[in-house]
Amino acid sequence: MFPPPVRWTGPASHDSRHAPSANAAAMRTRRHYDAAGAHCGLRGNRHPIRPCGAPKTAAMTNPNPERTLSDTALLIVDVQNDFCPDGALPVPEGDRVVPVINRYIEQVLAAGGPIIASRDWHPPGTRHFRAAGGPWPPHCVQGTGGAAFHARLDLPTRAVIVTKGDNPRDDGYSAFDGRDPSGRPLADVLKERNVQKVLVGGLATDYCVRASTLDALRHGFRAIILLDAMRGIDLKDGDVARAIDEMIRAGARTATLATIGQELEHEVRA
Numbered sequence: 001m002f003p004p005p006v007r008w009t010g011p012a013s014h015d016s017r018h019a020p021s022a023n024a025a026a027m028r029t030r031r032h033y034d035a036a037g038a039h040c041g042l043r044g045n046r047h048p049i050r051p052c053g054a055p056k057t058a059a060m061t062n063p064n065p066e067r068t069l070s071d072t073a074l075l076i077v078d079v080q081n082d083f084c085p086d087g088a089l090p091v092p093e094g095d096r097v098v099p100v101i102n103r104y105i106e107q108v109l110a111a112g113g114p115i116i117a118s119r120d121w122h123p124p125g126t127r128h129f130r131a132a133g134g135p136w137p138p139h140c141v142q143g144t145g146g147a148a149f150h151a152r153l154d155l156p157t158r159a160v161i162v163t164k165g166d167n168p169r170d171d172g173y174s175a176f177d178g179r180d181p182s183g184r185p186l187a188d189v190l191k192e193r194n195v196q197k198v199l200v201g202g203l204a205t206d207y208c209v210r211a212s213t214l215d216a217l218r219h220g221f222r223a224i225i226l227l228d229a230m231r232g233i234d235l236k237d238g239d240v241a242r243a244i245d246e247m248i249r250a251g252a253r254t255a256t257l258a259t260i261g262q263e264l265e266h267e268v269r270a
């Protein structure tokens with residue numbers, strides 16, 4: 001049978017089972033099993049199937065990629081047209097997060113982690129909007145161009161779209177208030193996939209990113225906020241800084257593309 005789970009200390013393929021330990025061989029082996037459409041045999045279904053020949057990334061040079069990213073989801077919060085310049089509720093430099101998030105998508109995809117994209121999806125009439133006493137101008141109204149994801153966001157076809165704010169009585173700030181297309185709450189979607197860590201980026205830092213990160217922690221996930229992949233509104237000066245402080249005090253860690261590798265290593269040792 002296959003070697004014990006958890007660590008790729010040796011190859012697990014039927015044709016090189018007794019070869020010397022080598023991470024590169026392990027990764028090739030893993031692709032082989034994925035290509036065959038079979039589970040790799042490790043316990044706990046921790047290794048989602050991913051396409052053969054997925055692009056090599058920094059994650060693959062990690063000595064133990066199985067422990068770093070395959071249990072890590074990327075949560076992309078509300079990268080929608082209305083939150084970008086020229087949108088109905090623009091976040092300053094909101095579109096700047098797009099190329100950065102695309103790079104995180106590559107890394108998490110390559111390691112087999114799920115990609116989750118939340119969207120604000122309001123009905124035309126909601127208490128969230130000023131006309132009904134709420135704080136905001138109309139934005140991200142269901143089915144409009146403003147509610148669409150930014151055109152340059154490279155969402156893979158298997159990304160899970162989480163819809164929130166679609167009830168006229170709900171603000172829907174947190175992605176954890178949202179549901180996937182089959183109606184499951186985000187926390188259940190993540191737990192079914194054995195996710196332990198959630199990388200959070202998107203718009204806006206001081207509202208939906210903040211609420212989503214705090215909820216991720218409340219649900220028992222580790223949260224890493226991606227400082228280069230988020231922008232905030234700063235309605236009151238200092239809102240963004242306070243939101244980041246609050247997330248860190250609640251237990252979130254921080255990372256950028258330059259440090260995500262080390263940060264995930266820290267998470268493995270923790």
Ligand SMILES: [Zn+2]
Nearest residue numbers: 120128165171
């Ligand atoms: Zn909204």
